[in-house]
Amino acid sequence: MTKVVTGLDIAHRIEQKFPGAIVEAIPEGATLKAETLLDACTFIRDEPDLRFEFLSSLTGVDCLDSFEVVYHIESIRLNLITCLRVKTYDRESPRVPSVCSVWPGANLQEREAYDLLGIHFEGHPDLRRIFLWDGFAGFPLRKDYLNMPGGLMAGLERFPGEPGGKLQGRG
């Protein structure tokens, strides 16, 4: 079975090496400071008893007041999995360091997060939109992006565009 390195454990290891690098640690994952992200990632990748060499998933989450980038990282040699995150409170132009130099596998995943959530990954070799075309207005996975046309909200009484007052979606 894959051993889950909890956010508390990984935070402890990183904190020992880079004091002050951890913002918050919960069992689901450790939140890092953006400035020390690359150092911490390189450290957990190269440390002989961690060897987190395989970036399984990288994704952005719009937490309403902030953006969060979530990294699920695996160690294939030692069969471990852990989760790191980085938060940014700048909603206008959220910026997070790119981990492409640590795990090249982040390349397409960061482009996807940039395309759909508008998170800028600083230091990414080729940060362009990937699914949507250049010039597409807005970033659709943001929570404040307009709802999809065609009445896709669950529990709507009628389709948007039909006469009537302001639509009330599900609670």
Next chain:
Amino acid sequence: MALKTEPFVVNIGPQHPSTHGVFRLRLTLDGEQIIDADMVMGYLHRSMEKLAEERTYTQNIPFTDRTDYIAAMTGNLAYVMAVEKLCNVDVPERALWLRTMMAELQRFASHCIAIGIFANDCGAWQTPVMHMFRDREKILDLFEMACGARLTLNYMRIGGVSRDIPEEFIPAVRKLLKDLPSRVDEYEQLMLGNEIIVARSRGIGVLTPEQAMAHSVSGPMLRASGVAWDIRKADPYAAYDKVDFDIAVGTNGDVYDRFVVRIAELRQSLKIIEQCVEMMPEGPVHARLTPATVQPIGQPVAPLALRPPVGEAYARIESPRGELGFYLVSDGSPAPFRFHIRSPSYINLTPMKLMSVGATVADAIVILGSVDIVVGEVDR
């Protein structure tokens, strides 16, 4: 006298048989040699992640059919596992075995397509594909028997599967298990012994184990590079911890080895299906979801919609294409707050440039074929 040359750009796709869907490969060439490769995708982007944020957890199961439409069972399975992790649901034993059997049948059907279409890419137009489709059809018939659909199956449910298999299912599987091993031998001779396929694929698109791991490549591609990493073994889900099988591993990491691994996996899948048929226990196929299992006691519940407790879950499985993961964030409402698919087809394309620079145009077609992408899953 030096000849004056300039780079030439070739678009392969979006409508091209070798791109396996609407996908565009933009190659910059110096003569016949590739000097840059860029991927243009999104032609099939349906914004599933946004759609899923506005639907209930149960309503999202059909979306997972339509991401990887060649292997809908494994898409279903990964998603329901993520929701079950979120709600702490215990799935009955029989449902776990059914899931294992269905996932392996699906892997067989999916690898049939991968291998057949690869022969297409190598120039054996349509005949090998039809050989593979013959066997895939029989598996689709089994799926139709089990859940009424052939392609977009919608079979898994949160807490189990939608219904038990009918009486005639197991005899039909047994009959298939008699026929298929000889077919696999036939494929092996047809594909791996073929001089043209060997010439086209040996030493092409090589990834070293370090490169493969660093680029987050998973599934048969990673195993072809010599890394024995299979989530079915490393982190067993469903009933994989109770069945016996081997991990197929390649040595060279080239296109040829990827198909050696896939054909070896066909045999392992048959082995697992056989064990499932023998060891399938009786019992219920669906867990009873009570409000207490999905909601902390003391909070108001809406009985009809599943409302997982606030939290997050990441579940991953070994799909035919690689590591398929679902990352779900719940805010306690009936719809997921964030629904992310870690799709193996998409991420396995990351080293496409690395593999194809220096090769020729004909090689690029074969390399893309060996990644075995499903564009529905690349674009989502």
